Amino acid sequence: MAILKIARMGHPVLARVADPVEDPTDPAIRDLVADMIDTMIDAPGTGLAAPQVYVPLRVVVFFVRPERTTGMEGDTPVDLTVLINPVLEPLGQAANAAFEGCLSVPGLTGKVNRFTHLRYSGFGLDGQRIERTVAGFHARVVQHECDHLDGILYPQRMDDLAEFGFVEEMRRRAAEQTQETQK
Numbered sequence: 001m002a003i004l005k006i007a008r009m010g011h012p013v014l015a016r017v018a019d020p021v022e023d024p025t026d027p028a029i030r031d032l033v034a035d036m037i038d039t040m041i042d043a044p045g046t047g048l049a050a051p052q053v054y055v056p057l058r059v060v061v062f063f064v065r066p067e068r069t070t071g072m073e074g075d076t077p078v079d080l081t082v083l084i085n086p087v088l089e090p091l092g093q094a095a096n097a098a099f100e101g102c103l104s105v106p107g108l109t110g111k112v113n114r115f116t117h118l119r120y121s122g123f124g125l126d127g128q129r130i131e132r133t134v135a136g137f138h139a140r141v142v143q144h145e146c147d148h149l150d151g152i153l154y155p156q157r158m159d160d161l162a163e164f165g166f167v168e169e170m171r172r173r174a175a176e177q178t179q180e181t182q183k
C-alpha cells in the first residue's frame with residue numbers, strides 16, 4: 001500500500017480512453033485499488049480513477065459522506081466502493097449544475113451540469129456484479145469519476161467558463177454575492 005503521485009490536467013494519461021480490466025479478481029488489481037484508496041484518503045478526495053495515478057485501466061473508487069448528499073430521493077451516502085469496468089445509464093434527461101473539483105485540477109473549481117438520476121453497474125474486487133440506482137451528489141461523483149475513464153476532465157463538461165476559477169476566489173465571490181442579496 002502506498003500513496004501514489006496524482007497526474008495533473010495536461011498529462012496524456014488523463015486524455016485517453018482507459019482499457020477494460022480483463023479479470024477484476026487479479027491480485028494486481030487488488031494492489032492497485034489499495035494504493036488508489038490510500039491516495040484518495042490522503043489527498044483528500046471523495047473519488048479517484050486509475051488514470052489519475054497513471055494507470056489507464058477502467059477502475060474507480062469513491063464514497064459519499066452523509067453530509068454531502070443533497071436530500072434528493074436516491075441520493076444516498078455510500079461506503080467506499082470499488083467499481084471495475086463501470087457502465088453508466090442516465091435515467092431521464094434531468095440535470096443540475098453544481099461546483100466540482102478534481103485532484104488532477106488542483107486548486108480550481110467549476111460549475112458542471114450532470115444528470116441527476118443514474119443507474120450504474122460494474123464489478124467489485126470479488127468479481128461480483130454491482131448495480132445501483134442513485135441520484136444527486138452520489139450520481140455526480142460517479143459521472144465525474146467515470147468520465148476520467150474516457151479521457152474527460154470536468155472543465156470539458158462546463159457550459160460557461162465564467163464559472164471556472166480558483167477555489168479561494170470562487171468562495172470569496174460566492175460570499176460577496178450572498179452579501180449583495182442581503183443588502
Ligand code: NI
Nearest residue numbers: 101102103104
Ligand atoms: Ni477528478
